[in-house]
Amino acid sequence: MLKYSEMLLDRASNQRKSPEWLASQKNNNSRWVLTHTDQNYFNKANNAPLFLTLEAVQLLDLEAAVFLGLDENNDNTPYFALDLTHVDEALVAAFLVEGEFGDLRKVAVILDNQSASLLALARGLGFWHRSHGFCGRCGTVNKSATAGHARLCTNPDCQHQTFPRTDPAVIMIVRKQFPDGIERCLLGRQVEWPEGVYSTLAGFVDPGETLETAVAREVMEESGISVTNVQYLASQPWPFPSSIMLGFIADASSDDIQVDKHEIDDARWFSRAEIQAFGDWGDDAPGFKVPRRDSISGYLIDHWVNLGE
Known part of the structure; x- marks a missing residue:
């Protein structure tokens, strides 16, 4: 779970x-x-x-x-x-x-x-x-309503209700079979993470966009890799501050990584054997590390690793 x-x-x-x-x-x-x-x-x-x-x-x-x-x-x-x-x-x-x-x-x-x-x-x-202290329509102060599950504009001529916000984000494990017969997955890292930490790619869903399209767009934007066969795996509430993480697995149709430094710091292909040798987030030892264990990213990585057993 x-x-x-x-x-x-x-x-x-x-x-x-x-x-x-x-x-x-x-x-x-x-x-x-x-x-x-x-x-x-x-x-x-x-x-x-x-x-x-x-x-x-x-x-x-x-x-x-x-x-x-x-x-x-x-x-x-x-x-x-x-x-x-x-x-x-x-x-x-x-x-x-x-x-x-x-x-x-x-x-x-x-x-x-x-x-x-x-x-x-x-x-x-x-x-x-x-x-959400103020009404987005008229600017009047909001007050809590419905036991804290809504905010109500206090302007009697407006009374607009606002409901808790949840921002959908896709997060994906991307895999590819290489000519040497080894399947590898694509992981990236943010510059602010501890040294050596690599995780699955992720990003917010744009308005008017399907989840599958969001997966393909985010992977392309961050790594220059094109993907097909996007399949949903699991979801996770992520109130840090207000997202729902929607987990997918996808197949890469290219392998030449072109990192957009405005998006992520680095991206690499890793084999199952390499990932099984990763340390944990927070380890002092040098080397590659998995993301925090509370994240769906770890679940997606484990899911892919287990597919090879």
């Missing part, structure tokens, strides 16, 4: 529209997920996620909470998210005794997938609320 893809809470899409029902869920059984500037809240001692009780968050503005869902496997426990980015520092400091705010991606691999998925959702919705 891909990381961040196991958000099993019942989102209660119909019930959450009722203010009375929503208020009833802010009870002593509820659990509260804190975020701050795109970071999640963890135990200082062991990096375990901290889900707080109603009592622990009473001094915060609970009207600003985003309803995440009901845990049907645990007495329908309601989960809410609260973003503290713009909360008074003195209030935030009270939560920094036991816990701390940190980068979810740095600890995701040690978390169970349900917790990682829940934290990712809270992070993504917090970012969306902060970046």
